[in-house]
Structure formats: C-alpha cells, structure tokens
Amino acid sequence: MAGQCQKKVEKFQTEEEVAVRLAKYTADLSAKFVKERGAFTVVLSGGSLIYTLRKLAEEPYKFMVEWEKWHVFWVDERVVKRDHADSNYKLALEGLLCKVPIPPGQVYAINDTLSAEGAAEDYETCLKHLVERNVIATSKATGFPKFDLMLLGMGPDGHLASLFPGHSLCNEKTKWVTHITDSPKPPPERITFTFPVINSAAYNAMVVTGDDKADAVQRALGNSQHPDTLPVQSLAAEDELTWFLDQGAASKL
Numbered sequence: 001m002a003g004q005c006q007k008k009v010e011k012f013q014t015e016e017e018v019a020v021r022l023a024k025y026t027a028d029l030s031a032k033f034v035k036e037r038g039a040f041t042v043v044l045s046g047g048s049l050i051y052t053l054r055k056l057a058e059e060p061y062k063f064m065v066e067w068e069k070w071h072v073f074w075v076d077e078r079v080v081k082r083d084h085a086d087s088n089y090k091l092a093l094e095g096l097l098c099k100v101p102i103p104p105g106q107v108y109a110i111n112d113t114l115s116a117e118g119a120a121e122d123y124e125t126c127l128k129h130l131v132e133r134n135v136i137a138t139s140k141a142t143g144f145p146k147f148d149l150m151l152l153g154m155g156p157d158g159h160l161a162s163l164f165p166g167h168s169l170c171n172e173k174t175k176w177v178t179h180i181t182d183s184p185k186p187p188p189e190r191i192t193f194t195f196p197v198i199n200s201a202a203y204n205a206m207v208v209t210g211d212d213k214a215d216a217v218q219r220a221l222g223n224s225q226h227p228d229t230l231p232v233q234s235l236a237a238e239d240e241l242t243w244f245l246d247q248g249a250a251s252k253l
C-alpha cells in the first residue's frame with residue numbers, strides 16, 4: 001500500500017507559515033467531509049503538532065468550521081492520567097479542544113484507569129463500535145478503519161505515533177491499536193495506532209518543523225542511501241499524504 005497514494009510536499013519559510021497553511025488545510029477537509037458524510041473524523045498526535053494547529057482556534061476558522069460534526073481521536077497516547085503533564089489528551093485539550101465547541105461525547109480519550117494493554121484493547125473496541133455505526137468509515141481496499149484526516153508529527157529519530165525505529169510494533173499487521181511498555185522516549189507505556197490503520201486514512205498530514213528533524217526528513221524525502229528504514233518512511237495514505245515543512249525541517253532536502 002505504501003507508495004500508491006498521492007504524495008505532496010509543501011515547504012514554508014517559518015513555523016508560523018506552516019501553522020497558517022495547516023489551519024486552512026484542516027478547515028477545507030472538514031468542510032469536504034462534513035458535506036460528503038455528515039461527520040469529520042480527525043486523529044491528533046501529541047508533541048509539537050498541537051502548537052502548530054493553534055490557528056484553527058482563531059478567526060476565521062473558530063467560527064467557520066462545523067465543530068459539532070468533529071469526532072476526535074489520538075494516534076497515540078501515553079498511559080498516564082488525563083491531567084498528567086505527559087498526556088497527549090491534556091495537551092490537545094489545552095491547546096485546541098477547550099477553545100472550540102466539539103461535543104465532549106465526540107472526543108475519544110483513552111481509558112486512563114487501565115494498563116497499557118487494557119487501554120489499547122479498550123480503544124480498539126471503541127473504534128470498532130464507531131465503525132459499526134459508520135461514524136468512522138471503512139477502507140474498501142484494506143478493511144481497516146478509514147479516518148478522514150490524521151494530523152501527524154515526527155520525532156527527530158523518525159518515529160511517528162509511538163512507532164519507534166527498530167521496534168517490532170512497526171511490523172504489526174492485524175491489530176488496530178497496540179501498546180508499548182518500553183518506549184525509548186519517556187514515558188515508557190503508551191498505546192498507538194498501527195501502520196495498517198494509519199496508512200488506511202483518507203488524508204495524512206505529516207507536520208514537521210525545526211532543524212533537529214532535518215536528518216530524518218532527508219531520509220524520508222531525499223536521496224538517502226541509508227541502509228535502515230525509519231518508521232516515517234513507511235507512512236502512506238489511502239488518498240493523499242502531505243508533508244508540511246518549515247525551512248529548518250527542509251534544510252537538508
């Protein structure tokens with residue numbers, strides 16, 4: 001499946017310009033999917049992505065987007081309480097979700113009372129119920145859930161979601177959501193969508209800013225002869241994958 005989708009790369013001088021573009025891109029896809037299917041399923045990452053999404057909560061998007069049609073998920077989550085500083089839910093809540101009127105029942109945080117394994121199973125069960133109700137579409141090509149848009153980030157090591165270089169979770173072919181207890185980046189316990197689910201999304205946006213990520217960007221998008229494959233090099237989408245880069249991230253292309 002990787003490599004069959006349309007791949008675009010958009011480069012900007014500054015992180016601010018990436019943020020402006022990302023808000024318009026997300027709002028346009030929201031309008032498209034609300035018109036087509038009456039709902040918009042959006043998957044968030046943690047990390048720097050949430051800061052770069054900040055303009056979505058500002059005018060004109062704050063009042064233009066049909067927020068009540070949004071269903072919000074996490075591509076990965078740290079297994080900590082929702083009010084913990086490491087929680088991706090808390091980050092998104094404070095950076096975006098508390099500023100826009102998405103119905104709380106359409107924000108799907110993980111169950112923070114469970115173990116990593118239990119939380120992953122519970123989240124997969126939640127997704128299956130939403131697929132049955134057709135809130136989340138199904139990919140005709142893969143049979144996996146087909147989210148409308150995933151807003152993804154990448155670490156300097158080339159990881160995305162909680163899929164880290166050299167880790168066996170990168171090869172998961174069956175599960176929708178899995179767990180990790182030995183994440184090389186703290187905290188160690190996390191849950192994560194698997195590649196079959198990530199790559200079945202209609203649109204994937206990979207948002208990368210900062211020159212500390214230039215090497216990984218070069219390996220993913222440049223003419224790297226490196227013998228090892230980074231997780232981010234396996235990223236695809238069913239319809240379209242777009243990389244959004246600032247000058248620092250694109251500096252080695």
Ligand SMILES: O=C1O[C@H](COP(=O)(O)O)[C@@H](O)[C@H](O)[C@H]1O
Binds near residue numbers: 048088154162185
């Ligand atoms: O740990 C994580 O890291 C990645 C990348 O974060 P960034 O701060 O370098 O952008 C993030 O996409 C992921 O959701 C998060 O759990």
